[in-house]
Amino acid sequence: MSSSTSSSRRSITPADVDALRSLLAGTIRRWSRAAEKPAGVVLVPTAVEQVAVAVKYASENNIDLAVKGGGHSTAGVSSTDGGLLVDLNAKLRGVTVDVDKKLLKVQGGATWADVDAAGVKHGLATVGGTVADTGVGGLVLGGGYGWLSGQRGLAIDNLVEATVVLASGEIVKASEQDNTDLFWALRGAGQNFGVVTEFVLRAFDQGDVWAGIQIYPPTPENITKIVNATNELYQPDANGKTKLLGRGAGGISFGRPPPAGGQVVIIVAIIYFGTEHEAKSVFKPFYDLTPLVDTTALVPYPNINTLLAPPIGFRASLKGLAFALPIRPGFVQEVLENYVEFTDKNEDARTSVIMWELFDPAKVVSSDTGSFANRGWVLNGIALPLWTAAENDQAYRQWARDVNELFKKELEAQQKLNGDAKGDAGPRSGKGAVLLYGNYDQYDERSKDIFGENYSRLQSLKARYDPKNVFNKLFAVTPQA
Ligand SMILES: Cc1cc2nc3c(=O)[nH]c(=O)nc-3n(C[C@H](O)[C@H](O)[C@H](O)COP(=O)(O)OP(=O)(O)OC[C@H]3O[C@@H](n4cnc5c(N)ncnc54)[C@H](O)[C@@H]3O)c2cc1C
Known part of the structure; x- marks a missing residue:
């Protein structure tokens, strides 16, 4: 937004045009290719005042406004079809x-x-x-x-x-x-x-963190042992305390990673904020199972946020799942069967993932800041279909919804068993919200x-x-x- 003086003026070169093209392409890019839309006008701000001018203009002229942060919403909510896009990420x-x-x-x-x-x-x-x-x-x-x-x-x-x-x-x-x-x-x-x-x-x-992934064949025996060990670690006692005391985290996933030759495997992420000695003792049942691959090591903190990064460049649909502890091994087996059937039948969806995310929920439950309403003793999972052909959009999104239904039924059954189901409304948080993390479910649930x-x-x-x-x-x- 500054005008050039005569001394700084120069002709536009082909390199300038290329740079502009690539900047524009970057502003439209989204983590999920299915979430990209052609904006009418793009603002690439370098200062807050520029954002203010653009927002005021869009507001006064009733122009559809989209704001892009990291571009990871798979629901297209940071894109606009023909409106004004403010790309903060550039x-x-x-x-x-x-x-x-x-x-x-x-x-x-x-x-x-x-x-x-x-x-x-x-x-x-x-x-x-x-x-x-x-x-x-x-x-x-x-x-x-x-x-x-x-x-x-x-x-x-x-x-x-x-x-x-x-x-x-x-x-x-x-x-x-x-x-x-x-x-x-x-x-x-x-x-x-x-x-x-x-x-x-x-x-x-x-400081550094003990972290890495372990890979196991998806046998019923491995599932039972992994799930039981997970329950043992993450299940809160009557006082809301877990064995991990907040220091452990990770996840259990099903995937078909290329290094496994496309075979279905169980991927366990292990993260421990403590020493190697403590980690190996806390996670002993996992080490005892002798995984096919074990990358756990003492790593700098940023590395733990690269352990489970899905590949970029696919069409994708992130769908939230909610589950409570203890996880039932039989349920995990059912989900595995669903995953195997879906990825066997759909070559284009082979990279898809299902994951149970694990951390000690006590700290989240004990806070009550802000308008966020989904805190509870449930944990988040994701069903993440990844694919390439637009013609598969509907069917693969539907698969993620079907997996969500499986999890919902399991949670309802668990809550009925515990006597705390809330009638037809299904599982709800203390604030009457659905037990589902909104950022993992940006299209199906209603705002209320x-x-x-x-x-x-x-x-x-x-x-x-x-x-x-x-x-x-x-x-x-x-x-x-
Ligand atoms: C691979 C992957 C991993 C994820 N991991 C996690 C995780 O570990 N924990 C977790 O909680 N969630 C996670 N999520 C979900 C994530 O929180 C949501 O997808 C979130 O919307 C991404 O934010 P973004 O800025 O990248 O997305 P965008 O698509 O850029 O934006 C999403 C929404 O936020 C708005 N927005 C973005 N920035 C701003 C801003 N500065 N001011 C105002 N509005 C803004 C946009 O307008 C849009 O409505 C993950 C998602 C993916 C795809």
Whole structure:
């Protein structure tokens, strides 16, 4: 937005045109190719004031507005068909570290790789994405789970301040001191309230981590032993304490990784925030199973967010699953059979993954910050079909929904068994929201179900901060004063 002086003026070269083309292609790119749409106009801001001008203009002229953070939503909510796209990820992704205060100041388009790289230089880390290429923006504004959640809660529990461009174009700060109601709304329903151009996140001392993956053949015996060992570690006791005391995390997945020659395998991720000696004792049942592959080692913190990164360049549909402990080995076997059948029959979907994510939920459950309404003693899983041909979009998305149904039925059966099912409404959090992480389910659930009893307060805040509903793409909240 600066004009060139005559001394700096020069002719446009073919290299300039190529650079512009590649910048534009990058702005339209999304982690899932199925989430890309042709924007009418693209703004690549380098400063918050530029974002403010664009948002005000879109707002006043009723132009469809999309905001791209890391571009990982598979539901297309950071894309616009013909409208105005503000791509924060292209040039607004700096991270500065306040070492004394242990704060990370993160621009709105940064990825977790940017944050991890800046933090590790000072021995610091915060709760962030388990896949480093994911954006900070969408992940934090929708809650934010990470491998550190067992010790530090959600990403929103560690958000100290946000700089926000409101629908009016006004630039404001939100924190526990400033615009406290906006700050509450941002922490869970954030995408509805403005463009965050800077997040200030609390950071913690963090050294190397014992982490890696182990690969096992998917035999019934392995499934039973892995599931039983997992239950033993992650199941809270009557006081809500687990054996791991927040220090362990990981996951159990089914996949067909290329190194396994496309065979179905169980992939167990092991992450332990402690010494090798402790880790080997805590995770002994897994080591005793003699995995086919074991990459566990002491690694720098950023490495743990690359362990399970799915390949980039596919069409994809992230679908959230919810499960409670103890996991039933027979259920895992059923899911395996479903996975094998789907990936056997659909060559184009061979790279797909199903995963149970594991961490100690006690810390997340004990916090209550923000408008996020899905905290509970359930953990998240994902069904992630990955494919290439657009003609398969519907069928493969449907498969992910079917897997979600399997998990829902299992959770309902478990809760009935425990006598805490809530009638026909299905499993709900203490705030009346569905037990499903919204950021893992950006198309099927309704906003009222995601925000539960917080929805009506969000509606009145929406009437104040975004009365024309300019920010309406993800779990939209209808303004109501
Ligand atoms: C491979 C993969 C791994 C994942 N891992 C995790 C994980 O470990 N933990 C977890 O909690 N979630 C995880 N997720 C889910 C993730 O939180 C959501 O997909 C999230 O929407 C991604 O944010 P983004 O900025 O990359 O996405 P985008 O597609 O850019 O944006 C998603 C939404 O957020 C809005 N948005 C983005 N940035 C801003 C901003 N600065 N200001 C205002 N609005 C903004 C967009 O407008 C859009 O509505 C993962 C997803 C994928 C695909």
